[in-house]
Amino acid sequence: MAITMDPLLLEIPEEFESERLIIRKYRKGDGIDFFEIFERNNNREQLKENVDEVESVKTEEDAEVRIRQVIVDWEARKRFVMTIWLKESESQIGQIWIEDNRWDVPSFELGWFLDSGYWGRGYATEAAKRAMEFIFGDLGAHKIVVTTRDYNEKSYKLAERLGFIKEGHFREGRIDKGRRYGLLHYGMLKEEYA
Numbered sequence: 749m750a751i752t753m754d755p756l757l758l759e760i761p762e763e764f765e766s767e768r769l770i771i772r773k774y775r776k777g778d779g780i781d782f783f784e785i786f787e788r789n790n791n792r793e794q795l796k797e798n799v800d801e802v803e804s805v806k807t808e809e810d811a812e813v814r815i816r817q818v819i820v821d822w823e824a825r826k827r828f829v830m831t832i833w834l835k836e837s838e839s840q841i842g843q844i845w846i847e848d849n850r851w852d853v854p855s856f857e858l859g860w861f862l863d864s865g866y867w868g869r870g871y872a873t874e875a876a877k878r879a880m881e882f883i884f885g886d887l888g889a890h891k892i893v894v895t896t897r898d899y900n901e902k903s904y905k906l907a908e909r910l911g912f913i914k915e916g917h918f919r920e921g922r923i924d925k926g927r928r929y930g931l932l933h934y935g936m937l938k939e940e941y942a
Contacts, residue, residue, distance in 0.1 A: 755825040755851050761886055766878040769871065770833040771844060773822055778831060779812025781840040789865035797924070798900050799861045818845075825851075828887075832862070832875045841866045844879045846887070855891040856883050860903075872906055880910065884938050891937050897922075898930040907934040911942065 763772035774782075786792050786802055796802045805811045818829035825848065832842040842862035849855040858879055862872045883889045894912050896903040898919070908914070912934035919930040 755848070758825070758887075760825075760828070761882070764878060764882055765835070766874045768835055769875055769878070770835055771830050771875055771878055771882075772833070774815045774818050774829060774831055776816065776819070777812075778840075779815045780808050782815055782831070782843075783808045783811035785840060785842070785863050789863055791864050794864040795861055798897060798903065830879075832860075832871070834871075841871060842875065844875055846879065846883060849891075849893055853890050854888060855893060856887060856889050857893045857895060858883065859894070860906075867902070872902075873909060876906060876910055880936075880941065884941050889938060891935055892941075894934040896932050896934075898932050904932050904934070907932075910936075911940065912936045913940070 763770065765771070782801075783805060786795070786805060792802055801814060805814055818827060821827040821829065827848075828846040830844045830846075831840050832844060833840050840863075842860060845859045847857045847859075849857050858876065860872055860876055860879075862875075880892060883892050892912075894903075894907040896907065898904070898917060913936065914932060915935045916933040917930055918933070920928040921931065922929050
């Protein structure tokens with residue numbers, strides 16, 4: 749069923765938890781933690797091809813400006829960008845973002861990135877599963893879409909593990925720094941969500 753109310757009037761939770769994680773809306777002052785993700789574990793190099801902010805966030809001030817922008821987007825109901833924190837150490841380890849594709853369907857795109865020092869421990873899976881619950885439950889989605897570069901094996905394998913169905917492969921339709929790449933499109937309908 750489509751959302752009939754204006755999205756600006758929806759009461760949307762700003763924080764939720766999973767077994768090991770706290771996933772919440774960014775707050776003023778989170779820029780320093782966001783910046784630090786890129787500065788550790790060789791993350792600038794590891795994430796540069798798949799996370800746009802790696803290029804644009806060069807200082808703590810850049811990071812705080814970016815955080816303030818995503819706070820505004822949240823309030824306007826254009827994007828829901830959330831920070832992923834470990835419960836036990838209170839360390840920021842990544843980000844989840846949800847963009848509305850179409851509020852009238854409603855359909856949302858889900859994306860993520862994780863500090864490379866935490867890869868291979870199931871945190872991305874745990875965060876994405878909890879975000880899916882938020883999208884289908886709190887946002888009332890009919891469909892979730894995941895789009896990833898076709899060479900980003902970690903990302904498309906995660907989408908497949910989560911049960912997303914590959915709906916398309918747009919081959920070599922993009923170029924970045926002389927490298928051609930395609931986009932993989934995955935989707936999941938609410939009725940397919942277990």
